[in-house]
Amino acid sequence: MHYVSADKISKSYGIKPLFTDISFHISEGDKIALIARNGSGKSTLLRILSGRDTVDEGTVWINKEVTVALFEQEPAFDEQATVLDNIFHYRHPVAEALRNYERIVGGTEKDPAEYSAALARLDELGAWDFEAKVHQILGKLNIHDLAQPVKNLSGGQRKRVALAQVLIDIGFEHKHVLLIMDEPTNHLDVEMVEWLEHYLNQQNVTLLMVTHDRYFLEDVCDVIWELDNEQLFTYKGDYQDYLEKKAARIENTIANIDKARNQYRKELEWMRKQPKARTTKSKSRQDNFYEVEARAKQKVVDTQIELQVKMNRIGGKVAELKKVYKSYGDKTILRGFDYTFKKGERVGIVGKNGAGKTTFLNMLQGIEPADSGKINIGDTVVFGNFSQHGLEIREDMRVIEFVKNIAENFPLANGGTLSASQFLTLFLFPPEQQYTYLSKLSGGEKKRLQLLAILFRNPNFLILDEPTNDLDLPTLSVLENFLGEYPGCLIIVSHDRYFMDRLVDHLFVFEGDGVVRDFPGNYTQYRIEERSKDKVKEAPAQAVAETTAKPVAKDKKKLSFNERRELEQLNKDLPALEQEKTTIANRMSEPGVSYEEIQRISARITEITMLLEEKEMRWLELSEYAE
Numbered sequence: 001m002h003y004v005s006a007d008k009i010s011k012s013y014g015i016k017p018l019f020t021d022i023s024f025h026i027s028e029g030d031k032i033a034l035i036a037r038n039g040s041g042k043s044t045l046l047r048i049l050s051g052r053d054t055v056d057e058g059t060v061w062i063n064k065e066v067t068v069a070l071f072e073q074e075p076a077f078d079e080q081a082t083v084l085d086n087i088f089h090y091r092h093p094v095a096e097a098l099r100n101y102e103r104i105v106g107g108t109e110k111d112p113a114e115y116s117a118a119l120a121r122l123d124e125l126g127a128w129d130f131e132a133k134v135h136q137i138l139g140k141l142n143i144h145d146l147a148q149p150v151k152n153l154s155g156g157q158r159k160r161v162a163l164a165q166v167l168i169d170i171g172f173e174h175k176h177v178l179l180i181m182d183e184p185t186n187h188l189d190v191e192m193v194e195w196l197e198h199y200l201n202q203q204n205v206t207l208l209m210v211t212h213d214r215y216f217l218e219d220v221c222d223v224i225w226e227l228d229n230e231q232l233f234t235y236k237g238d239y240q241d242y243l244e245k246k247a248a249r250i251e252n253t254i255a256n257i258d259k260a261r262n263q264y265r266k267e268l269e270w271m272r273k274q275p276k277a278r279t280t281k282s283k284s285r286q287d288n289f290y291e292v293e294a295r296a297k298q299k300v301v302d303t304q305i306e307l308q309v310k311m312n313r314i315g316g317k318v319a320e321l322k323k324v325y326k327s328y329g330d331k332t333i334l335r336g337f338d339y340t341f342k343k344g345e346r347v348g349i350v351g352k353n354g355a356g357k358t359t360f361l362n363m364l365q366g367i368e369p370a371d372s373g374k375i376n377i378g379d380t381v382v383f384g385n386f387s388q389h390g391l392e393i394r395e396d397m398r399v400i401e402f403v404k405n406i407a408e409n410f411p412l413a414n415g416g417t418l419s420a421s422q423f424l425t426l427f428l429f430p431p432e433q434q435y436t437y438l439s440k441l442s443g444g445e446k447k448r449l450q451l452l453a454i455l456f457r458n459p460n461f462l463i464l465d466e467p468t469n470d471l472d473l474p475t476l477s478v479l480e481n482f483l484g485e486y487p488g489c490l491i492i493v494s495h496d497r498y499f500m501d502r503l504v505d506h507l508f509v510f511e512g513d514g515v516v517r518d519f520p521g522n523y524t525q526y527r528i529e530e531r532s533k534d535k536v537k538e539a540p541a542q543a544v545a546e547t548t549a550k551p552v553a554k555d556k557k558k559l560s561f562n563e564r565r566e567l568e569q570l571n572k573d574l575p576a577l578e579q580e581k582t583t584i585a586n587r588m589s590e591p592g593v594s595y596e597e598i599q600r601i602s603a604r605i606t607e608i609t610m611l612l613e614e615k616e617m618r619w620l621e622l623s624e625y626a627e
Contacts, residue, residue, distance in 0.1 A: 001028040003066050003178050003206055004049060009058030011044055018044055021058070022232040024225070026178065031200075031207045033217045035242075036227035037428060038444030038472045042210045045227070046070065046180050049208070062178075069170050071181040073443075075162030077150040084146035087138075087165045092172045094130055097121045101131070106146055130171060137164050140195045141188075156187035156353075163188075163196075170205065181209035185216055186469050189353065190495050190527065212473055214239050214498040314343060314460040317378035318489060319364065324373035326356070326363060327514075333359050335514025337373070341489055348500045348523060349493045351510025357493050360510075361385075361463050364491075384459025386451055386467050395439035399429060399449065402438060406456050420456075427452045428475055444470045451479065460488040468496040497523045524602055532609050567622045570615055577615070581608045 004026040011018045018041030026032065036042045047053040048060060050070035062068065077086050084106070088099035101118040104110055122128060138144070141160045153161065163184060170177045185193050197219045200207065211217050217224075217239055224235045224242045233249065235242045319341040326333040333356030341347075349357050362368040363375060365383050403424060409417040418426070424434050427448060441449065447470045454462075462483075468476060476499065483490065483503050494500055500523035507519040507526055519526050584601050587593065593601075 001063070001065075001176065003028055003030075003063050003176070005061045006049075007059050007061075009048070009055040009060060011041060011048070011053075011056050013044075017230050019227060019232065020230040022230075023058075024232060024234070026206065026208065028176070028206055029204075030223060031221045032209070032223045032225055033221040034208065034210045034225045034227065035473050037474045038448065038470075039442050040227045040472075042227060042472075043073065043182055046072075046182055046208070046210065049178075050180055063176070066176045066178050067170075068178045068180060069166050071163060071166045071179075071184055073182045073186070075158060075165075077158070077161075079151040080149060082147050082149055083143065083153070083161055086150050086161065087143075087146070087168060089165070090169050090172055094125050094127045095168075095172060097125055097127055098131060098134060102146060133171060134168055137167050137199075140199075141192060159187040160192075167199070170203075178206050178208065181207070181211075183210055183212065183470070185211055185213045185495070188495065190350075190497065190523075193495065193497075194527075212468055212471055212476055213496055214473070313380055314488060315378050315380040316343075317376070318343060318345070318381060318461070319378065320374075320376045321364075322374040322376075324363070324375060325371045325514075326359060326368075327371060328359075332514035334363075334370075334516065337514075337516055339518070344487060344489065346490045346503060346505045347492070348504035348507045349491060349510065350507055350523065350526065352512070355510035355512055357510055358388075358465060360508075360516075361465060361491065361493070365463065381461050382457075382459045384454040384457060384462045386454050386462070386464045388466050388469070395437065397438050398435050399424065399438065399441070400434040402449065403453065403456060406453060410456055411458065423456060424452070427478060444472055444475070447471055448475050455482070461491075462486065462488060463491045465493045466495070467492070468494055468499050497527070522598070525598070528602055528605055528609075563622055567619070570619045570622070573615055574612065574619065577608055577612050581605060581612070 002025065005024075007023050008021045009023070010020045034042055034045070044053060047070070048055055049062070050068050051062075052070070078089070084099060084102055088095045088102075097118070101122055104115050104118050122131060138146075141164050143157075143160055143164055150158065150161065166179070166181075170179055184196065188196065193213065193216055197216055200220050207220070209221070222236065222238070224237075224239070226233045226235065226242070226246065233246075235245045237245070321337055321339050324334050324337040349360070351357055359368060363370055364377075365385060366375075366377070400420060403420040407420070409419055410423045411417055421431065421434060425431065429445075429449075429452075438446070438449075451467065451471075467479070471479070480499065480502055490503065492500060492504055504522060506521065507523070509517040509519050509526065511517055519529075584604060587601060
């Protein structure tokens with residue numbers, strides 16, 4: 001079924017064109033990711049398709065049977081209303097029945113008659129399956145206090161409530177929903193992101209979304225749209241396919257531009273020789289000349305950079321923490337933490353919100369004191385701190401002035417320098433944008449400028465606290481290339497699994513109650529280990545539940561000859577699989593292992609874990625009847 005068609009649509013803000021004469025179609029079941037730089041019109045295009053903005057030119061057709069649901073970066077709520085009333089704002093009998101039921105259940109006192117009436121209404125509507133789905137969504141997104149006003153929520157809580165709202169809303173529309181999502185993974189921890197991946201893959205929903213989370217993009221979407229240079233390009237496949245096809249497109253475009261420039265030089269010479277009075281034939285050639293001129297003057301921006309940094313020298317002593325303790329009241333952040341940082345170390349920090357990650361970073365930089373213990377920082381260490389608080393800036397200042405106030409030039413390792421303007425260009429602020437007032441920048445552009453300002457000071461110990469939030473994929477690509485060659489120390493706190501996998505060598509895992517574990521691997525390896533632990537914990541409880549539900553009488557059945565042989569084989573397979581898992585897990589921790597091999601090993605560990613689970617369950621089943 002055809003959902004949406006756009007024919008030659010254009011949109012500008014003032015004199016700045018966002019996109020020009022673009023056309024596309026969305027059909028039922030499509031799952032599309034939209035990629036572009038900040039300020040290129042991604043959010044505007046989403047708002048146009050949701051009916052909250054209009055095009056300057058062209059037409060947009062949306063099938064009248066299709067309901068469009070939009071999840072925005074800045075959700076709009078009834079600020080005085082409760083979380084419950086905002087989530088169940090939808091005018092639908094099931095929504096109203098569920099809101100009434102949740103209000104009664106969440107109240108301090110229950111009126112038995114009112115409670116019975118609410119139950120009867122849910123029975124009447126057959127809403128219990130949907131009620132279970134609602135509780136799953138609220139539980140997975142950590143939304144529990146439904147009675148508090150929305151105005152009291154933090155930014156992250158507001159995003160999760162908005163996400164719950166839209167996921168529940170589309171459940172009321174059983175047919176033909178186009179779900180449009182703008183950065184749905186911001187402010188979600190990794191467990192929530194993984195759950196959302198699974199949820200969207202299980203639902204029969206047509207999806208168009210903007211996301212910077214590349215693993216999320218790969219797992220959910222099978223088509224990528226890219227807004228670039230006012231045009232829309234379509235790529236089928238995952239993110240790796242997109243990178244390869246985009247590189248081929250740029251290479252082809254450059255070849256065509258070179259060809260057009262050669263033709264332009266010939267045509268320009270002909271134009272200069274022509275008399276003013278032209279024949280029809282020469283007039284046609286003159287019109288063609290301007291088309292050739294436009295092609296010849298195209299510019300191709302390649303965001304892949306290599307920047308050899310002349311970093312501030314770092315001495316033999318970097319940072320040393322000895323028996324460090326830190327608590328807030330009854331909450332313990334660090335309990336006797338010991339660690340010595342080495343030159344060029346790359347550490348990722350993970351843990352649940354509130355576990356003390358930001359406090360640890362502040363203590364390392366001397367912003368907060370330790371309760372006891374020693375934190376010794378080398379004399380030559382220069383910290384660069386990218387915090388979640390953003391920049392404190394004068395809104396009436398221009399971008400180029402802001403950077404020049406830090407320094408006029410950026411030193412390079414080869415002895416040369418980059419001017420402030422050149423450095424801005426490398427980080428996707430072209431010359432025409434460098435004189436823009438800071439007040440006119442988008443949220444993502446301000447984040448990019450914050451990052452640039454930190455790097456321009458040339459620190460030798462970088463601390464990045466959630467640097468990927470609000471950054472677009474082209475900017476992330478530039479940042480990753482820069483950090484990949486960065487010779488200093490690096491600490492990253494991020495829920496972006498792809499970003500962490502590319503850049504860190506090991507993890508500090510904040511497990512709570514002052515425990516910090518040093519994990520020798522990247523984020524994906526850590527998540528594989530955590531999922532394996534969760535399955536081990538769940539298995540005994542599941543076995544108890546099954547035994548309680550269905551007591552097994554051993555004397556009712558004996559193993560057949562084939563089943564005895566199968567049990568013997570399982571007794572051989574299980575130790576062999578355990579040994580293989582241990583061997584390749586140790587291989588992952590060895591120095592010099594390539595990223596591609598790590599990916600292969602991780603995939604094999606996942607496969608082995610699933611095999612072990614399957615074979616162990618079968619072994620338990622057969623062992624019940626073994627003599």
